[in-house]
Amino acid sequence: MGEMFQPRIVGFLCNWCSYAGADLAGANRLNVPSSITPIKVMCSSRLDPTLVLTALLRGADGVLVAGCHPGDCHYGEGNYYARRRLYLLKEVLAALGLEEDRLSLEWISASEGKRFADVASDFDRRIRELGPNPIRKRGQT
């Protein structure tokens, strides 16, 4: 490939923790890869698996879902349901031979600006290793 691969990653971030964590990373001037497009959701469990799939099938190279640590959910137990749903979705992808590694779930609290920067950089690196989403440049879907 002539030009360097610039991944596009959709980050679904929980309003109460991970989004604030991302904010803190910015306020502290930490390096966060520009490949991540953050989308604020009120809870990680607000994510219908369809939204994650939509992003992947429309060409996103990766989807990062970030929510509160277990036990810290603003709504009590939303992140536990989110974890089950995304686990299920990963199984669906794996059963169809699709790259489940393009989907990641992480717990990041509002005070963990550093952790957000680390998680984002790490995911960005992993997606760069995976390469572009094979759905790109395929008119059939």
Add this chain to the structure above:
Amino acid sequence: MARGADIGTEMPKALREAVQRLMETGGFEGTFTLARTPGGGVDYFLSTKEEGAPELLPLHPVMPNHAGRLLREMTLGGAMRGKVLVITRPCELRGFVEIVKRLQGCLDNLVFLSVVCGGVFPLSMVSAGWDGKRTEEYWAYPDGRPVQGLRPACQGCTEFIPYTADLVVAPSANGHWALTAGSEEGGRLIERAFPSAPAAEMDPKALEAMAVARKAGREEVLSHEADVKGLSDLVKVFGRCIGCHACSKACPICYCTLCTFESSRMEDRMEQSKGQLEVKGGIRAPAGTVLFHIGRMGHMAVSCVACGCCQDVCPVGIPVSLLFKKVGEAVQARFEYVPGRDVKEALPINTFQPMEFKEVGE
């Protein structure tokens, strides 16, 4: 478990007579079963013993509709009034149990009669005209000999023994059939309906022979087009989807009247498509057919009972039921979940353990 009653060898006549006796002695208000339509076809009917009732064809080897889906519609507003004998196949019963878990139906007042199932034929075969001889040949299936022309989902079905039926029609020794009890209620019904019939039990040898044949059938049906490995296979198989959503309409689990895949959110507007064109170089219309199928798997694969109704109604011959069976089995195995096994068992997506699946989050 209570004793079973020998109902003889002449299927399906013996079954019809058994149902008649159960109706006479069981105190039922009605029965929900396949019956002959005035036009000569077969459909589900809720009927009484009164004059005007259609000719009952219990467990006729077709599935014009998934009974679980029909029962949901009939019990969504509350329990059926009066005791009803429901005669369905195991996957229909399991599908209904799954929908009851979603609070979309009610099991009260329903007594289930099911069968050690030999599968059903595709609807296309039925609409082409039914050959009565086929019915006789069909009921020889406990030999383990595969019946030709069954639905692909049935050919590879390994869940052919019902879990929660009150009464189970099962192969017995020497080519006989037995009506066996699956619950205390079932035992009482048998005692009342067949006080003097010779005792009979399920024949484990027949079940074994069927299990062997089905396992082989499962390997076979899942090895062709349903053997999807990666995006290009997936695009190939779902690429011919016309987006009619008939599969979800026929599905016993898909109950949402406002399906997310039919909402305006899924309409591809031109201004959104521009970005898509840049990324992909071209968009197939209708767009989102792959999303529809994988998305639907994300919603219901955990409860998929692999009945095969979706594939039966697909106008373009996509092996929908096999793909859903394959994915459903994988997902269900991870949650150690068998859909429809027990109504008290929580749906995997409606429950959680605080410390689990560390590999996903953390």
